[in-house]
Amino acid sequence: MTLRCRIMDDRDRAGWDGFVMAHPDGTIFHRAAWQDVIHTAFNQHPYFMLAERDGQICGVLPLVHMRSRIFKRNTLVSTPFCVYGGPIGTDGTVTTALIEAASALMRKIGANAFELRTIAPDLATSDWQAAPAIYDTFRKTIPLDDEACLKAIPRKQRAVVRKAIDLGLTSTIDRDWRRFFHLYAESVHNLGTPVFPARYFRLLLDCFGNDAEILTVFDNATPLCAVLSFTYKGEISPYYAGGGTAARGKGGHDFMYFQVMRRAIALGLDRFDFGRSKRETGPHKFKTNWGFSPTPLGYQYLLQPGAIMPDTNPLSPKYQRKIELWKRLPRPLANALGPIIVRGLG
The missing domain is CATH 3.40.630.30 (Gcn5-related N-acetyltransferase (GNAT))
Structure with a gap:
């Protein structure tokens, strides 16, 4: 049976969510609704990728191209604004195919990095780097x-x-x-x-x-x-x-x-x-x-040659002064400026 990976379209939504519901590793953060939420709220571009055999969905990988001039970010993420993400499939062949297809997409769209947010870091090869151990x-x-x-x-x-x-x-x-x-x-x-x-x-x-x-x-x-x-x-x-x-x-x-x-x-x-x-x-x-x-949490990155791992961690020393200044902003001004900034964090 032929295995192929492609971007989800509107006709796939019910099948996508049905697969996530049935899969033991499917979470709320794999749901198709995130595509609409993230695109509409933050104007970031989703590429929700699915794998299929003979027309049947056998794997999914929610992806979003996160771009921010403020944070110098140009990253393909699964899944931004979410705790978990990464590929889920019926077997290892499917998840490997999804990772390879997403890696090719990263190069095609010119992203500098590909971030996977998984609970267990069991998908990485020698090409991948573990993110700093920040989150539990x-x-x-x-x-x-x-x-x-x-x-x-x-x-x-x-x-x-x-x-x-x-x-x-x-x-x-x-x-x-x-x-x-x-x-x-x-x-x-x-x-x-x-x-x-x-x-x-x-x-x-x-x-x-x-x-x-x-x-x-x-x-x-x-x-x-x-x-x-x-x-x-x-x-x-x-x-x-x-x-x-x-x-x-x-x-x-x-x-x-x-x-x-x-x-x-x-x-x-x-x-x-x-x-x-x-x-x-x-x-x-x-x-x-x-x-x-x-x-x-086993977050991990695949980086383009010469690229560095994105750093949007607010605990980083380079953000401490900015955080203290932000606290002093009048609330209406902070509420107006915040959405412009936060769209690039995720």
Whole structure:
């Protein structure tokens, strides 16, 4: 049977998503919807590549050509703005064919590098370079009972959650991306990070439908913090979160993640993906304090001759002064400039 690789078109969408759903390594970040989200929100060019035998899809590899003059970036990525990516196929021959086809695409479009975001670095050959060991991911099974889930949280964090419950904090599930954006924008500005465009969150909710939702925590009628989560294949992934300073003193974020766990239980989901965090950072410590064990992410690069590995890590010393300056910008100005900058990060 003939194996060939080609770029996905609109007629392939149902087959693509069906393959991702059926494949044990398929994640929410392999879904076809990312093609529309990334192109519309960030104006970056997607090349979602599939492999087929006799007209049947047998492998997929979501790709986006990320370009940025600000960061001197010209990289083919699987998948930007996502934790995971890389090829999935019915066998090693398929994944190898997808990698080779994508490598040829990198040369054709003039990209300097090809980045794969995989959980395990088992695809690299001698031509590939491992990315610096920056990120860990945090995933585990949770009990299918609210009380058992609460007891499974380590004692110190559990006490914060109980305090928030006693304070009378509440939560709601909806799709109010405007309210979410306000909380998220405040949070990232305090960190000195450029904010995503508001339309990005609207697109995530529109394109992923019932597999995306927002949970917001309230103190009486005041929103404290919120998180946009994905649900897929038995797993919930609280992916984007934000909140004001008032949330910290009331345990708002701890309460919020416990409510996400309760939401997973209500939906019959038993796995919790806490996403990736950079090592030696507050979020990384926060997740380990919740009883999650870090798993290194095996990101890797194929570089064109003479090219250097892209560096968009905000912990890099060259960005520290810029981060401090960004924190001082008026919020409206930061919200206006942020989307221009962040489109090249991903």
